[in-house]
Every structure is written in C-alpha cells, then in structure tokens.
Amino acid sequence: HLLRTAFLQQGFNLSEVTEKIRTSLNVRVKVLSMTDHIVATKIKTPSGVMEFQEYFVKRKFQDPVEDVTYEGASLATPAPGVIPAIENADVIVLCPSNPILSIGPILAIPGIRDSISKTSAKIVGVSPIVGGRSIKGPLDRIMENLGLEVSPFGVAQLYKGLMKGYVIDQIDRSTVPKITSLGMKVLATNTLMDSMEAKTKLARETINFAETLA
Known part of the structure; x- marks a missing residue:
C-alpha cells in the first residue's frame, strides 16, 4: 500500500x-486494475459513514453495517485492457472473495458487469461462505446486517445473471436446489484451502467444472 x-x-x-x-x-x-479513477468504498454504520480502511482496519469491522456504497464508481470507466480481457476469456472465475466489499466495487464500474453478462466465457464462482460462516473477514455479519441469507445461496443471488456454475463446499449440499433455481449448475466439493495441495485441487476442479458448462 x-x-x-x-x-x-x-x-x-x-x-x-x-x-x-x-x-x-x-x-x-x-x-489489471478495475479502473484508473478514484473509487472509494463507504460503509454506513450506526456511528456514521466510514471509509473502508477505518471500518476494516481501525475498527476491525466490529460496527453493524447498514449500507455499502462505492463512491465515484458511476463516473469511472474500466481500466485499459479490462473489457477486452473479459470479452476474450475462455473461463472467468469469481473467486471466494467478499462479494460486497471486494468484488462489488469491480462490478459497480459501468461496463464491467454488463461485459461479464454478455461474454462467451464460461463463468463460475466459488462460495466464500461455508457452513453459514465466512472463512475469512466480516462477510457473514455484513450479509446478516443487510438482511441477506448467510449461505452460498445468499451469495449466488448477488451474482444472478452472471454465473453459469457455482462451486460450494460439500457441507452446504442442502443449498443446491435453491442455487440451481437461479439457473446455475453446482459443484459441491471441499473448498477449504488449508494447504497448497488443497488450493491446487480446488483450482483444478473449478476449471474442469467450468469447462463442462454449456
């Protein structure tokens, strides 16, 4: 930084x-950067609106979240190379990052979400929620604060219209019918990346799964 x-x-x-x-x-x-413009994630809490770093680092994401906005996003444009990369990709993986704090700002840049929805690439996501909890960070409590279901299905709803397939942890198999109702195919496997072997295995399974999608 x-x-x-x-x-x-x-x-x-x-x-x-x-x-x-x-x-x-x-x-x-x-x-690639998402944009060369200034975009600031703002967190609305009962104590007021905070900069992302104040909420996340200084206050260690302890404040209840009432809303999340991406200041400047509507006026920004994708950085050079971003749209061609999306258009020319064979596979796009929405990694198990926070869909509100991490991936949300990217999708808020005009043109990016639309390009992903129109690309011929096979698009898959990996759930950041396992067994009703986020593996890392405050996603579970943010989703609860915002009235979203804290589950792979709750995250899948945020990506509706983008993903053709979704990788979830095997512990969350019960959510498969709800996720498929969104028009997504589902792969249930071990998504806990607690070793290099597990990380490599999940990456291979995700790519192989993507290649099976129509």
Missing part, C-alpha cells in the same frame, strides 16, 4: 503502478 501510494503521488495512474509492481515481483500473469 505504501509503495502504491508513493507511485500515485508521483503522478502514475493505477494501471501503471500495478504494472510496475507486477514486473518488480516477476509475476508472469497479467494483472
């Missing part, structure tokens, strides 16, 4: 900063 901020203060845009960091770390895959 400090290095990124320093580069931005020098006048580089976020895409340029991302590329500098990628090459310095010898990351071989292309990494």
